[in-house]
Amino acid sequence: MGDLVKLKQPGSLGVEGQKVWDHLTENIPNGILHPVDSFVLFSICQWWEIWLFWVKDTDDPYPHRAYRATCMAGMAYKHLMNAAKDFGLTPDLPHVRGFATTYEKIGKAFGETARAIGFWRRQGAPIIPRGKNDLAEIDDGELSTCNRNQWLQEQATITRPLYAVLVDGS
DSSP states (O other): OOOOEEOOOOSOOOHHHHHHHHHHHHTSGGGEEOHHHHHHHHHHHHHHHHHHHHHTTTTOSSHHHHHHHHHHHHHHHHHHHHHHHHTTOOOOOOOOOSEESSHHHHHHHHTOOHHHHHHHHHTTOOOOTTSOEEHHHHHHSTTOTTTHHHHHHHHOGGGHHHHHHHHHOO
8 A cells, every 4th residue: 555654745835835735734634645645735735826826817907918817827727626636635616507697797606707708708608798698508618617727728829838837847
């Protein structure tokens, strides 16, 4: 089964990443893991910090900056969720149901900004401006919760060099 050792943080983290590390390690029985698990936990903390860095700029008044931040936040979110699943957490998002008539209300239901919802609409999501929008139809569509981040990653052509550094380390 492998040796269990006291959990050792494999690198340094920023303030927010350290908060996640401390919170998760406090909730591990006896504070022990297999050594390889500490790297997965560390990656969760790093992706959390990266996601926080980009998500704050998704409402930037300059569209090109907001677009780039949305793409990068989507990629960081995808990697954060994958790392969390590798660690044994199950961060599957619930399906969104109900109706909404404004971009703000749709955004609130999906945890996104009104600007992001407008962007989804321009990309073909079934959203009717100022109309009665079935959130289940939007959730089950091409930009649904499970496909949003993959779609954002495919659209992020302007951020490929940074993405390669984050993912491949090259």
